[in-house]
Amino acid sequence: MALANRQIRLLKVAVFLLCLGPLFTLTWKALHDIPATSSIPFIAAGVDRWSLGANPIEVITRSTGKWTLVFLLLTLSVTPARKLLSQPWLIRFRRMLGLFAFFYGFLHFMTYIWLDKFFDVHEMIIDIQKRKFITVGFTAFVLMIPLAITSTSGWIRRLGGQRWHRLHQLIYVSAVCGVIHFLWLVKADLRRPIYYGTVLAVLLLYRLALWIVPRLGQKSALKNSYAQD
Amino acid sequence: MLIKKSPDIPSSEITPKETYLNRRKFMAGAAIAGAAVVFGKYVGNLGEPGETVHAATKLNVSGKSQFSTSEKPTPLKDITNYNNFYEFSTDKYEPAKLSQSLQTRPWTVEVSGEVKQKKSFDIDSLLSKFPQEERIYRHRCVEGWSMVIPWVGFSLAEFLKQVDPNGKAKYVKFTTKYDPKQMPGQRYGVLEWPYVEGLRIDEAMNPLAILATGIYGDELPKQDGAPIRLVVPWKYGFKSIKSIVKIELVTSQPQTTWNAAAPNEYGFYSNVNPNVDHPRWSQKKERRIGEFLKRDTLMFNGYGDQVASLYTGMDLKKNF
Numbered sequence: 414m415a416l417a418n419r420q421i422r423l424l425k426v427a428v429f430l431l432c433l434g435p436l437f438t439l440t441w442k443a444l445h446d447i448p449a450t451s452s453i454p455f456i457a458a459g460v461d462r463w464s465l466g467a468n469p470i471e472v473i474t475r476s477t478g479k480w481t482l483v484f485l486l487l488t489l490s491v492t493p494a495r496k497l498l499s500q501p502w503l504i505r506f507r508r509m510l511g512l513f514a515f516f517y518g519f520l521h522f523m524t525y526i527w528l529d530k531f532f533d534v535h536e537m538i539i540d541i542q543k544r545k546f547i548t549v550g551f552t553a554f555v556l557m558i559p560l561a562i563t564s565t566s567g568w569i570r571r572l573g574g575q576r577w578h579r580l581h582q583l584i585y586v587s588a589v590c591g592v593i594h595f596l597w598l599v600k601a602d603l604r605r606p607i608y609y610g611t612v613l614a615v616l617l618l619y620r621l622a623l624w625i626v627p628r629l630g631q632k633s634a635l636k637n638s639y640a641q642d
Numbered sequence: 643m644l645i646k647k648s649p650d651i652p653s654s655e656i657t658p659k660e661t662y663l664n665r666r667k668f669m670a671g672a673a674i675a676g677a678a679v680v681f682g683k684y685v686g687n688l689g690e691p692g693e694t695v696h697a698a699t700k701l702n703v704s705g706k707s708q709f710s711t712s713e714k715p716t717p718l719k720d721i722t723n724y725n726n727f728y729e730f731s732t733d734k735y736e737p738a739k740l741s742q743s744l745q746t747r748p749w750t751v752e753v754s755g756e757v758k759q760k761k762s763f764d765i766d767s768l769l770s771k772f773p774q775e776e777r778i779y780r781h782r783c784v785e786g787w788s789m790v791i792p793w794v795g796f797s798l799a800e801f802l803k804q805v806d807p808n809g810k811a812k813y814v815k816f817t818t819k820y821d822p823k824q825m826p827g828q829r830y831g832v833l834e835w836p837y838v839e840g841l842r843i844d845e846a847m848n849p850l851a852i853l854a855t856g857i858y859g860d861e862l863p864k865q866d867g868a869p870i871r872l873v874v875p876w877k878y879g880f881k882s883i884k885s886i887v888k889i890e891l892v893t894s895q896p897q898t899t900w901n902a903a904a905p906n907e908y909g910f911y912s913n914v915n916p917n918v919d920h921p922r923w924s925q926k927k928e929r930r931i932g933e934f935l936k937r938d939t940l941m942f943n944g945y946g947d948q949v950a951s952l953y954t955g956m957d958l959k960k961n962f
Contacts, residue, residue: 466735467724467931468787531935536924544922598922600785601903602732602832 416502428506432513435480436520439465439473470528477521482595482609484514485588489616508564511584515561518554546597553590556583585620588613698860701774701794709850709948710778716789718858720931725865726783727884728833729818729825741864744824744885749869755890756811761804765869769855772796776859777852777873782914782943784878788928793873794856799847802891807843811891814846815839816872819887833899839872839883840896840910842952850875850948853886876945878912909962913953914943918962 416424442465465472488510495503530537540547560581562568569577592613596606727737749765763771774794782788802814820836822828828835845851854873855862862868867884874881880900890896900908907921916926916939927936942949953961 467720468734468929470929471787529936540924543919546922600732601728602830604830 421502421505425506425509429509432484432509435476435517439476442472443469470524474521474524474529477517477524478595481514481518481521482588482591484510484517485584485591486609486612486616488514488584489588489613493616493619512561512564515557518557522551522554546594549590549597550594553587553594556587556590560584560587585617589617698863700860701769701856703776703794703856703859704773705775707775707777710776710792711780711790711944713778713780713790715778715792715858716931721789721791721857722863722865724931726785726879727827727865727867729827729835729837729885730865731827732832737865740826741868744819744864744868746864746869746885749887751870751886751889753805753889753891755815755892756808757891758806758808765855768796768801768853768870772800774855775852777854779850779873779875780943780945781873781875781879781882782928782939784880784908784912784920784925786923786925786928787931788939789931792858793852793854794859795852795854795873797849798851798853798872799849801853802843802846805889805891807891810893812843813892813895814841814843815888815890815892815896816841816883816886817888817890818883819885833903837883837899838896839881839898840892841874841881842895843891845874845949845952848949848952850945876913876942876949878908878914880908881912911953911958911961913949913958913962914939915941915958915962917941918959 445464488507491503491507491510495501526532526537530540541551542548560583563572563577563580572580592606592610595609596603599606723738724734725737725741726734727741730737730740747765750762751765751768752760752762754760774796776792776794778790778792780788781791816839818837819825820828822835841851852873854867854871855869857863857866862871867882870886871884872882872886895910898908898910900912901910914925919925925939928939929936940946
């Protein structure tokens with residue numbers, strides 16, 4: 414399935430709007446605080462879905478954090494999907510997905526420093542030093558900054574393909590830190606962070622396999638040639 | 643000093659609950675109308691009366707308490723829709739729905755261990771035997787949020803006097819109901835089930851400790867630990883164990899659930915203490931549900947005058 418440029422441009426607009434969905438949903442919930450009516454199944458289901466609930470700031474923090482991870486995983490899925498499905502045009506969506514990961518990560522970070530810490534720099538420094546899950550989450554976010562900055566075509570040219578590529582491998586570290594951040598903050602129920610971790614592990618193992626297999630091939634080819642001598 | 647004089651009218655009167663319920667009924671009606679059209683498959687369910695609010699039975703509340711705070715109580719909708727009740731779900735918004743399957747009648751609380759005579763109490767006999775009193779308490783969760791809850795209940799000390807502990811009783815161990823059929827969260831080994839909590843006997847005899855049976859003058863909603871739960875307002879919320887079926891008087895410190903799950907994070911005492919951080923987050927501040935800015939967390943959740951003497955000479959950093 415080869416797509417024409419025009420189709421891709423249209424699809425890009427659609428994907429862009431879709432990626433704004435989580436932000437739109439949060440904003441909508443914040444503006445429409447439907448009262449709880451847990452006695453009625455339809456509305457009961459709506460209570461958590463269509464309002465921010467009793468602790469809005471917690472919901473905003475969790476939601477932006479979750480979507481940062483989701484977009485990181487989506488970004489990392491582009492290359493495997495493109496290769497395994499032989500759909501090279503998919504690459505043209507990678508930058509957008511990566512920038513959305515940064516966008517939600519930025520919102521997540523802003524929620525923390527503004528709504529959670531109220532710009533109390535002293536408390537934040539203590540947090541980042543003392544609390545492992547914040548240290549690792551902060552690392553995940555900071556590592557995304559150079560990637561967002563150098564995401565433009567101009568920067569790819571300036572850095573040169575290979576150097577740009579090496580720099581952008583930082584996303585692996587960022588995603589791993591993101592999953593650990595999630596794993597370390599939950600109280601007892603590890604199921605969700607493990608789920609994200611598993612998806613990430615698969616995506617990283619794919620790359621590891623891609624890196625190892627040709628080298629193994631070279632080695633055995635080398636061995637074969639010795640054997641023939 | 644931190645405990646303010648209680649207001650002259652019970653909170654069930656100052657809180658515009660009726661207004662709230664009426665609005666709720668209106669919303670429900672509108673929702674039924676809308677839902678009936680769009681979501682035909684739900685219509686069957688919609689005919690059934692709701693349980694959480696409409697089925698709530700008024701308790702015979704006999705009096706107010708000098709221990710009540712005059713702070714503004716948290717709205718019922720937040721108290722009943724934001725719950726940590728892992729027996730149903732680790733999500734805070736789900737117990738409101740999932741707990742409705744819990745059968746709270748018949749319900750028996752068994753008392754055993756170091757007592758003169760084993761006894762078991764039917765919940766309705768407890769409701770009539772002990773005068774039900776309103777206690778408006780601050781409630782501080784270990785996660786860093788808080789509420790003000792107008793509990794109804796009776797003194798744990800009065801209850802324990804009835805069962806006559808013997809001289810060997812040093813601790814009180816409480817156990818939540820275990821029934822994975824009714825409590826779907828118990829099907830996962832997130833925590834060790836059944837949930838167990840404990841108090842030192844002198845803590846249990848402190849006048850602040852109550853067995854709660856209601857909120858806002860009505861029977862306890864299921865998601866809040868129906869039909870009977872512990873409330874120890876100077877400790878983090880998880881100490882106030884829900885849906886109790888067993889109370890044992892024991893000779894040594896019981897192994898409590900959260901302490902078993904993470905001993906370095908949740909101590910046996912778990913007194914609210916802004917100076918002792920949770921290893922992963924600060925306990926200096928808390929977000930009162932309904933407020934935007936965080937407020938300072940108070941030592942013993944503001945109940946120092948009543949309970950500080952229980953811990954004289956103890957290093958609260960070690961015995962966290």
